[in-house]
Amino acid sequence: MEVLTETGISLLSSALFVLLAWIFSKTARRFARGIAAHMLHLDTEEVFANGGEAGPDIKRELNRARTVFIFTSRGAELQRETFAEMIARSHSRRCHCRIMLPQLTVPAGEVDWIADREAELHDFDSAFGTDLLRRQVAATYDYLSPLLVPGHLEVRGYNIPHLGRVVATERVLYLTPYSADRHGSSSPVIKYRRGQTYDVLMRLMDKIWTASSP
Template identity: 60%
Template sequence: MQDILVSLVASAVFVTLAWTLSKTARRVLRGVAAHLLRLDVEEVFAGGGEVSADLTRELSMAREVSILTSRGMDLQRGPFQELWRRCQVGRCRCRVLLPRLEVPAGERDWINDREEELQAFDTSFGAGQLRRQITSTHDYLTPLAAVGVEVRGYNFPHIARVILTEQAVYVTRYRADEHGWNTPVYKYRRGETYDLWTRVFTKLWQETPTG
C-alpha cells in the first residue's frame, strides 16, 4: 500500500513538472523563433482568462494606457479594477475608445455590423443587445472621467481589442464567428507591430469626438 501511495505521489509530481516544463519550453521556443524570424511577438495567450495575470502585472506598472475595444464588458472587472484605482490617485492616465452610440446620418453603423456577426453564432444577440452593452460600459466609465480617464467614441469596424502601455500592446482580433474572449491574445513588445497599433489608435483618437 505504501509503495502504491509513493508511486501515485511520484506520478503526480512528474505530471506537474512535465506540464510546467512543457509550458516554459513552449514560451522559450516561441521566444527563440520570434528572435530568429525577427518578430516582435512576446507571448500568445489562449484567451481572455489566460492573459489576465500578465495583463494585470503590465497595467500595474504603466503610467499611460490606451484602450480600443468594442462592447468593453471586461473593463468593468478583472485587471482593470486596479487600473481605475491607480487613475483615481493620479498614478496613471488612461484613454479609452468605445464605439460611438449615435452615428451621423449617412455613415455606416458599425455596431449593427458587429451585432450581425455575433447574432450568427450567439442567439442572445440581436435587437440592439450589443448597443445596450456598449451603453453600459459608457455609463460605467463616465464617473471616472474626472480622475484620469478620458473616453471617446469611434465609428469604425470592430476589428480588435487593443491595450497599449509604454512597453507592450495586447491585441485580441475579433473574428466573425467567435466571441473575443475565446480568441487568442497576442502580446507584442515595442517594435513594428507596437508602432502600427499606436498609430491606429492615435488616428482614431484624433478623429473621434468626446463622449
C-alpha cells in the same frame, strides 16, 4: 496493505510528475518562443490562447504603466479586476489612460458598426440580435462616466468596424483580433513589444482617437 500503499504512492508520484511536466513544458514553450522571436528579430513577445489566459499578464503590465490606451468593443472587461488598479491609478493621476468604445448613436447615412458586430454575434449566440451589444456598450459608458478625470482618464467613441481589441502601454501592446464566428474573449491574444508592429498599431490608434468625439 504494503502493496496497496506502494501502488498509491506510485500513482501519486506519476500524477505529480505529469503535472510538473505540463507546467514546465508550458514555461519552456514560452521561453523557446521568446528566444526564437529575438533571433528572428520579431516583435511578438507572447501568444495567449484567449483573454482568460492573457489576463494576469495584462494586469501586471497595466499596474506598472504610466500611459495606457484601450480600444475595445463592449468593454465589459473594464469592470473586472484586471483593469481595476489601472483605473484607480488613473483616477489618482498616476496614470494617463485613453479608452475608446463604439459610438452609440450614428449619424444618418453612416454604417452602424455596433449593429454589424451584433449580427455576427447572433449567428453563433442567440442571446444577441435584439440590440444587446449596444446596451452592453452603454453600460460600460455608464460605469466609466463618474470615473473620468480630464487628462488622466478619458473616453471617446469610434464608429469603425469592430475588428479587434487593443490594450497598450508605453512598453507593450496586446492585440485580440476579433473573428466573425466567436466572442472576443475566446480569441487568441498577441503580445507585442516595442517595435514595428507596435508603432504601426499605435499610430493607427492615435489617428482614430484624434478623429473621434468625446
